[in-house]
Amino acid sequence: xxxxxxxxxxxxxxxxxxxxxxxxxxxxxxxxxxxxxxxxxxxxxxxxxxxxxxxxxxxxxxxxxxxxxxxxxxxxxxxxxxxxxxxxxxxxxxxxxxxxxxxxxxxxxxxxxxxxxxxxxxxxxxxxxxxxxxxxxxxxxxxxxxxxxxxxxxxxxxxxxxxxxxxxxxxxxxxxxxxxxxxxxxxxxxxxxxxxxxxxxxxxxxxxxxxxxxxxxxxxxxxxxxxxxxxxxxxxxxxxxxxxxxxxxxxxxxxxxxxxxxxxxxxxxxxxxxxxxxxxxxxxxxxxxxxxxxxxxxxxxxxxxxxxxxxx
Numbered sequence: 277x278x279x280x281x282x283x284x285x286x287x288x289x290x291x292x293x294x295x296x297x298x299x300x301x302x303x304x305x306x307x308x309x310x311x312x313x314x315x316x317x318x319x320x321x322x323x324x325x326x327x328x329x330x331x332x333x334x335x336x337x338x339x340x341x342x343x344x345x346x347x348x349x350x351x352x353x354x355x356x357x358x359x360x361x362x363x364x365x366x367x368x369x370x371x372x373x374x375x376x377x378x379x380x381x382x383x384x385x386x387x388x389x390x391x392x393x394x395x396x397x398x399x400x401x402x403x404x405x406x407x408x409x410x411x412x413x414x415x416x417x418x419x420x421x422x423x424x425x426x427x428x429x430x431x432x433x434x435x436x437x438x439x440x441x442x443x444x445x446x447x448x449x450x451x452x453x454x455x456x457x458x459x460x461x462x463x464x465x466x467x468x469x470x471x472x473x474x475x476x477x478x479x480x481x482x483x484x485x486x487x488x489x490x491x492x493x494x495x496x497x498x499x500x501x502x503x504x505x506x507x508x509x510x511x512x513x514x515x516x517x518x519x520x521x522x523x524x525x526x527x528x529x530x531x532x533x534x535x536x537x538x539x540x541x542x543x544x545x546x547x548x549x550x551x552x553x554x555x556x557x558x559x560x561x562x563x564x565x566x567x568x569x570x571x572x573x574x575x576x577x578x579x580x581x582x583x584x585x586x587x588x
Contacts, residue, residue: 284466288313288479290345292472298576305405309462315418315482414453438515471502
């Protein structure tokens with residue numbers, strides 16, 4: 277890509293964060309607009325927690341806990357241990373340093389500010405040049421219909437360790453949620469739109485569920501390039517493979533690409549899935565094959581370079 281060209285990223289989860297950290301070192305960070313899933317947002321101990329926004333913010337700031345992939349590095353959990361005296365459940369691990377972010381966000385939202393405004397202030401406090409944009413300022417909640425009943429995403433993932441069988445997914449409130457002008461402008465003005473190797477059901481799905489979002493991405497003049505979150509029949513991280521199987525979607529790069537086929541132009545797949553290339557090309561996609569496992573910053577940068585080097 278040429279200097280000054282703009283990239284819009286639809287993002288959620290650790291896979292997105294790892295690609296974004298590579299993109300921020302491949303292009304000018306100020307050229308990045310990262311549209312972030314907020315369907316995972318939850319309230320814990322009265323605090324508004326935005327897991328995907330925070331994971332991306334801490335990653336870009338070089339402050340993320342690399343071992344877990346989320347939360348702040350070098351954090352402690354003294355407050356959470358003390359809260360266990362008063363609350364019956366403390367399964368969502370909020371670190372002592374991480375709490376500062378949630379306290380600030382909650383206090384500002386209670387003052388009547390929007391999530392976008394608060395996210396901008398948090399990003400500025402961390403000195404980020406890339407723009408983090410919540411997918412909407414209206415609440416959307418990802419609810420999974422499982423063999424154990426309906427579960428908010430965080431309960432399914434964290435409390436139950438993704439052990440429930442997912443039978444259906446509901447993006448509660450999505451039908452009323454509005455796409456904010458900065459998000460629309462970021463997509464319409466992009467020279468490239470990127471879908472990282474995020475869970476297509478619970479990380480990208482809530483974003484695409486917003487009224488008009490699929491049409492917005494499909495109608496934008498920029499090419500749309502995705503990176504498969506499935507490698508060798510399994511999710512790189514998280515429960516995407518089990519969720520796809522439970523919903524009757526083929527657990528492969530082809531199955532993921534089919535979920536995006538109305539707007540996808542190119543798809544990056546791992547070397548282990550090179551045999552899937554002909555099937556993807558039959559869908560009209562340009563296919564790029566590389567090592568997509570972003571084990572460290574160098575690999576994140578290498579995958580990012582593959583993504584941005586693509587030309588229609």
